[in-house]
Amino acid sequence: MGKVIGLTFDLKTDYQPKTSEPSDANAEFDHPQTINLIADTISSLGHQVKKIGNVFSLLDGLDNLGVDIIFNISEGLSGRNRESQIPVILEAKGIPFVGSDGLTLALSLDKLMAKKVFLAEGIPTPRFMQINQAESLIDTDHFRFPLMVKPRFEGSSKGIDSNARINDLDALIKRTDYVINTYKQPALIEEFIKGREFTVAIVGNDPIEVFSPVQVKIAGELNLGEKFYTFGHITSAELEYVFPAPISKALEDKLKELALCVYKAVDCLDFGRVDFRVDEEGNPFVLEINPLPCMAAEDVFMLIPKTLGMTYAQMLDKILQSAFKRYNL
Ligand SMILES: Nc1ncnc2c1ncn2[C@@H]1O[C@H](COP(=O)(O)OP(=O)(O)O)[C@@H](O)[C@H]1O
Ligand SMILES: [Mg+2]
Structure with missing residues (x-):
């Protein structure tokens, strides 16, 4: 039998990067076409779709959602727990949702x-270490260059451009400094x-x-x-x-x-x-x-x-x- 399925998501168009933010700040979010495609597809399977939107829209309507289950593809707005925010709210309310729970997502x-x-x-998994401060990078003898530097908790290739692969210590210090300051989080260094x-x-x-x-x-x-x-x-x-x-x-x-x-x-x-x-x-x-x-x-x-x-x-x-x-x- 058809279900009533709520859709939670973050749209690229709802989030314009501020001038102080990197140009890939909204990279994780979805295009309206993707949300429409998912909504139309769920309807074509005989269900009713209610488009809810992001975590704040969910909170606004939380007591009257009138759904059997939520299909959540929200990436979340901020913090390393951002993908978990909608799932844990739904969990607290006892509302079923598709996909992994908050712990797995975070x-x-x-x-x-x-x-x-x-x-x-x-x-x-590639050998790794976390760097909180680029200056602390004096001893990398136990690592083999080239190395890969990425932000610790980003996805959608955020912070991964052609300069993310590093061949020497000088470049490593510069890049970790860039990642830490641009993405406001520790850098993860991995063997390439x-x-x-x-x-x-x-x-x-x-x-x-x-x-x-x-x-x-x-x-x-x-x-x-x-x-x-x-x-x-x-x-x-x-x-x-x-x-x-x-x-x-x-x-x-x-x-x-x-x-x-x-x-x-x-x-x-x-x-x-x-x-x-x-x-x-x-x-x-x-x-x-x-x-x-x-x-x-x-x-x-x-x-x-x-x-x-x-x-x-x-x-x-x-x-x-x-x-x-x-x-x-
Ligand atoms: N240790 C590594 N060695 C080689 N390539 C890597 C390494 N880590 C990341 N990459 C490259 O960077 C891309 C993005 O890295 P990934 O860890 O999958 O982060 P994201 O969450 O951005 O997808 C990978 O698809 C791969 O091409
Ligand atoms: Mg990946």
Whole structure:
């Protein structure tokens, strides 16, 4: 039977970066077309959609939502718990919602915390350290350049441009200083993994369906070497996704197995996407899990059903059905 489904989200158009903020300040937020696509698709599946908007719109109407469940794709406005704000409010109110809960969302957004969990579970991830002050960077002997510098709790490639890969100590100090001051948070330094890049999409809880890996191609190359995905690539013709990835069965199985471990390690629910680099010897490293992957029609998550001959609606329905089943709806 059709349900009443509330939609919570953050629109790019609701948030204009201030002059003091970096130009990628609203990178995580969605285009109105994506919200309309999700709303229309949910309607086409026989449900009624109520567009709610961001956390403040949710709070305004909290006592009279009149929904069976919320489909939440809100990235949140500020702080490292921003993705959790809507889920914990819904949890407190006893309102069902699709997707992972507040703990999983906050843990995964904070790349440092997530990597600590990966290590505890024996999941390979690039060697790392956190830097609170660039001046403290005197002894990097135990690290192998090149290194990657990123903000500790950002997504959507925020803070990742062509200068994020670092070859020497001077550049490392400059870049960490830039990241700390621009994004107002610690910098995460990681060993740079030369090689190939993959992402693995997952849907469901019981059973959990792990899709074959998608490979990232940049400027016509599958062997990326020192190339990597930057904020600028999102809208660039240089970036292509290859699905299914042309790799050995052994590597495919390994990536799927690791993606499933990561999904379970952070208690991901209903859907998620795990990003990998694979070094030149074929060793995979988990970069991060996205429990709230971008649902735009052109983004990598929704490219997978398209290539498999599934529609956007069928993929969305799988996600919704996983959540309905959890709540016995
Ligand atoms: N340690 C690393 N080695 C090589 N490339 C990396 C590394 N960390 C990040 N990258 C590159 O930067 C991109 C974005 O990094 P990621 O950790 O996935 O953050 P985001 O949340 O912005 O997607 C990756 O897709 C990859 O191309
Ligand atoms: Mg990523």
